[in-house]
Amino acid sequence: MAQVVTAVEALEEKYTQELGFDDHFHDHHHGDKFQSNFLTHYIFSTDHKMIARQFLITGIFWAFIGAAMSIVFRLQLGFPEADMAWLRPILGKWIQVNDAGIGKLDPEFYYALVTMHGTILVFFVLTAGLSGTFSNLLIPLQIGARDMASPLLNAFSYWAFFLAGVVMFLSLFLSTGPFSGGWTAYPPLSALPQASDGSASGMTMWIVSMALFIVSALLGGINYITTVLNMRTKGMNMWRMPLTMWAFFVTAVLGVLSFPVLLSGVLLLMFDRSMGTSFYLSEIVVGGQILDRVGGSPILFQHLFWFLGHPEVYIIILPSMGIVSEVLSVHARKPIFGYRAMVFSILAIGFLSFIVWAHHMFMSGVNPFIANFFVIFTLIIAVPSAVKVFNWISTVYGSNFRFNSASLFSLGFVSMFISGGLTGIFLGNSAIDIQMHDTYFVVAHFHIVMGIAAFFGMFAGIYHWFPKMFGRFMNETLGKIHFWGTIFGAYAIFWPMHYTGLAGVPRRYYSIDNFESFKHFTDLNKFITVAAIVVFFLQLLFIINFFYSIFSGRKMTVKNPWGANTLEWTTPIETGHGNWPGKLPTVQRWAYDYGKNGEEFVPQYIPLKEGEHDHGH
Amino acid sequence: MDAMTPEYNRSKIHQHKFALWVGIGSIIMMFGAFTSAYVVRRASGNWFEFKLPDIFFLNTAVIVLSSITIHLSYRAFLSGAEKRYKGLLVTTFLLGIAFVVLQYLGWQAMTDIGATFTVNPSSSFIYVISGLHAAHVLGGLGAIAVAMAHAFILPYKPTPRRKLRFELVVQYWHFVDVLWVYLIVFFMVQS
Numbered sequence: 016m017a018q019v020v021t022a023v024e025a026l027e028e029k030y031t032q033e034l035g036f037d038d039h040f041h042d043h044h045h046g047d048k049f050q051s052n053f054l055t056h057y058i059f060s061t062d063h064k065m066i067a068r069q070f071l072i073t074g075i076f077w078a079f080i081g082a083a084m085s086i087v088f089r090l091q092l093g094f095p096e097a098d099m100a101w102l103r104p105i106l107g108k109w110i111q112v113n114d115a116g117i118g119k120l121d122p123e124f125y126y127a128l129v130t131m132h133g134t135i136l137v138f139f140v141l142t143a144g145l146s147g148t149f150s151n152l153l154i155p156l157q158i159g160a161r162d163m164a165s166p167l168l169n170a171f172s173y174w175a176f177f178l179a180g181v182v183m184f185l186s187l188f189l190s191t192g193p194f195s196g197g198w199t200a201y202p203p204l205s206a207l208p209q210a211s212d213g214s215a216s217g218m219t220m221w222i223v224s225m226a227l228f229i230v231s232a233l234l235g236g237i238n239y240i241t242t243v244l245n246m247r248t249k250g251m252n253m254w255r256m257p258l259t260m261w262a263f264f265v266t267a268v269l270g271v272l273s274f275p276v277l278l279s280g281v282l283l284l285m286f287d288r289s290m291g292t293s294f295y296l297s298e299i300v301v302g303g304q305i306l307d308r309v310g311g312s313p314i315l316f317q318h319l320f321w322f323l324g325h326p327e328v329y330i331i332i333l334p335s336m337g338i339v340s341e342v343l344s345v346h347a348r349k350p351i352f353g354y355r356a357m358v359f360s361i362l363a364i365g366f367l368s369f370i371v372w373a374h375h376m377f378m379s380g381v382n383p384f385i386a387n388f389f390v391i392f393t394l395i396i397a398v399p400s401a402v403k404v405f406n407w408i409s410t411v412y413g414s415n416f417r418f419n420s421a422s423l424f425s426l427g428f429v430s431m432f433i434s435g436g437l438t439g440i441f442l443g444n445s446a447i448d449i450q451m452h453d454t455y456f457v458v459a460h461f462h463i464v465m466g467i468a469a470f471f472g473m474f475a476g477i478y479h480w481f482p483k484m485f486g487r488f489m490n491e492t493l494g495k496i497h498f499w500g501t502i503f504g505a506y507a508i509f510w511p512m513h514y515t516g517l518a519g520v521p522r523r524y525y526s527i528d529n530f531e532s533f534k535h536f537t538d539l540n541k542f543i544t545v546a547a548i549v550v551f552f553l554q555l556l557f558i559i560n561f562f563y564s565i566f567s568g569r570k571m572t573v574k575n576p577w578g579a580n581t582l583e584w585t586t587p588i589e590t591g592h593g594n595w596p597g598k599l600p601t602v603q604r605w606a607y608d609y610g611k612n613g614e615e616f617v618p619q620y621i622p623l624k625e626g627e628h629d630h631g632h
Numbered sequence: 633m634d635a636m637t638p639e640y641n642r643s644k645i646h647q648h649k650f651a652l653w654v655g656i657g658s659i660i661m662m663f664g665a666f667t668s669a670y671v672v673r674r675a676s677g678n679w680f681e682f683k684l685p686d687i688f689f690l691n692t693a694v695i696v697l698s699s700i701t702i703h704l705s706y707r708a709f710l711s712g713a714e715k716r717y718k719g720l721l722v723t724t725f726l727l728g729i730a731f732v733v734l735q736y737l738g739w740q741a742m743t744d745i746g747a748t749f750t751v752n753p754s755s756s757f758i759y760v761i762s763g764l765h766a767a768h769v770l771g772g773l774g775a776i777a778v779a780m781a782h783a784f785i786l787p788y789k790p791t792p793r794r795k796l797r798f799e800l801v802v803q804y805w806h807f808v809d810v811l812w813v814y815l816i817v818f819f820m821v822q823s
Binding site: 164165168233236237238240241242244245246271272273274275276278279280282283286290291292293294297309310311312314315318319322 | 645647648650651654655657658659661662663664665666669672673676677678679749750752753756757760764
């Protein structure tokens with residue numbers, strides 16, 4: 016293997032010299048001055064690779080907080096009788112100790128935990144942590160660009176995200192607690208500061224944080240789109256791009272089109288909260304007092320929210336789909352099955368994501384005839400999704416598959432996406448949704464299909480591109496333990512929720528053990544909680560592996576350890592500013608020539624042979 | 633091999649210009665959301681109809697005029713008419729300030745006829761939408777201020793870099809103009 020790779024590196028050198036594109040990058044001394052000391056190199060960097068690592072590590076920090084919150088509320092749900100006084104050092108007054116010395120989780124804080132868990136995971140981890148990391152790392156490297164279209168805006172994008180995080184983090188320490196009205200922030204709960212403890216300053220900080228986050232998402236998205244469309248190296252036409260690029264590109268388009276709509280919804284909410292307007296408020300009695308606001312419509316907020324909210328779930332899942340397509344193809348040593356079908360299904364999913372938002376509102380009083388429209392388009396999303404699943408399975412089928420942490424997590428993604436996708440077909444029907452909505456069935460559905468699945472895509476990406484990010488490998492044994500534990504654990508958590516949900520157990524309730532009809536789920540709930548704790552500790556194993564490997568992992572000795580075709584593996588092991596030391600590589604073929612004409616892999620910079628056909632276009 | 637390699641037309645559009653267009657796309661989505669919210673909210677009743685003060689039409693004339701002056705200024709910049717370029721740029725800046733002032737007078741006129749910020753969503757929407765538009769105009773005025781600094785401090789030299797910078801300002805200013813025309817037509821059709 017090592018000799019083969021060295022021969023490949025010699026070839027690469029030859030072709031870069033012969034065919035490379037000289038953009039005179041290194042004739043001018045620029046860029047490096049930004050990385051001259053610790054502060055400018057690690058903190059205020061404008062280099063896309065450093066910003067990617069900043070996004071990733073900040074994302075891991077938030078993932079830890081969000082997951083820890085879920086453990087606290089799972090303890091409450093699984094063991095409502097248990098004494099939680101031991102959490103007092105961390106949660107302080109949110110654990111109320113009664114006369115008998117038994118500590119109980121404050122119900123208001125339970126709602127705050129659920130709300131923060133959703134907000135943090137959806138926005139900070141699976142949007143910023145996932146597409147922020149991999150779009151930044153891979154877009155310039157895989158299309159053959161020196162950096163992003165605007166490195167400065169790219170750095171602003173990270174810092175806006177960081178500030179959003181600071182504001183949200185501070186809101187956790189308010190005496191009235193963080194926002195507690197659910198991550199969807201529906202009015203009137205979110206519009207009236209007097210509606211609940213969390214609706215006071217917690218909600219104000221939530222809005223400020225989200226506004227900063229939207230700025231971050233927009234600056235990032237504008238950069239990703241412009242870079243993909245304008246900065247591709249010579250020969251890299253759209254049909255030669257790896258599927259990761261297509262996925263990140265469509266993700267960015269969705270973000271740029273949908274986040275501004277959330278911003279307008281949130282702005283109107285802000286005016287309702289602080290300026291006395293009534294966009295969303297009408298005829299409300301709060302705290303025994305009649306509110307003098309009339310004429311608003313709370314449904315209006317739901318429309319504006321879900322016009323972002325639905326594309327948002329594809330903003331979360333599409334990057335994972337792209338990563339999984341690339342990782343599966345590399346480790347199966349086979350071309351991705353149906354490349355064009357994959358691209359068109361990404362585009363179709365992106366388009367359809369904008370015309371299905373009201374399926375989140377079937378029970379909000381939407382006209383049933385309008386609901387029909389949304390049911391049909393929701394169910395049509397199953398078609399491109401099924402195309403993708405079929406293509407992933409066909410890519411793996413009959414391959415000489417390399418089982419490692421990255422490829423296992425990709426397979427795990429496909430498994431999760433199928434399991435979670437199937438329940439989506441139930442929920443997409445407005446008639447069935449009458450029974451299912453706001454039950455644990457919904458919780459099971461979206462956690463499997465976009466929570467766990469997106470996380471698996473992210474893990475696959477981290478294990479696969481870790482050498483590119485840090486020049487070292489993560490520990491494979493720990494990685495495999497992490498995978499097998501997490502996939503069984505995740506199913507153990509969410510599979511039983513389908514049953515409790517079908518029986519009607521409502522989500523978001525502080526306690527369900529005082530309903531006679533749900534008494535028989537007590538043991539199941541305990542089981543779910545125990546599984547969640549096990550999975551939580553397995554993720555700590557991942558975090559230890561991650562940080563240990565940054566400093567002491569096995570060193571990367573060859574440029575292209577996986578034998579992949581894409582351009583990021585032609586950069587030096589210690590990739591400097593500008594990515595390629597000399598000329599830019601040019602692209603001669605698509606990204607998926609694996610096992611072609613007896614060669615194990617043919618990287619993208621190798622010219623087509625006489626009479627050879629390029630699959631990309 | 634050459635036949636298979638596609639035409640290499642990198643940098644046909646400068647990436648900053650393209651990024652501006654994508655950014656404009658996201659601003660369009662935001663105002664699209666506002667005006668859709670307006671339509672949806674209006675359809676659900678309890679809507680207070682009133683006539684938009686005439687000052688908003690004067691306003692429209694001012695911003696359209698400023699779009700023309702900045703365009704002529706850009707043409708003068710390209711053709712080497714330095715004086716005309718500087719003069720028209722300053723005119724544009726003053727017209728932009730006039731627009732914001734007139735906008736403020738327009739809000740006062742609305743308050744005078746009782747269409748205050750909180751009385752009904754029908755007026756609240758106009759304050760919010762036109763206020764947010766005015767914020768975007770202020771951003772544009774900031775960009776024009778930078779362009780003026782370039783015009784008066786740097787020596788006159790139409791290099792590609794300065795051409796691009798000026799073009800970005802011109803395109804954004806045209807955008808806020810067209811956006812306002814859309815909004816005023818929207819308000820007229822709706823009320």
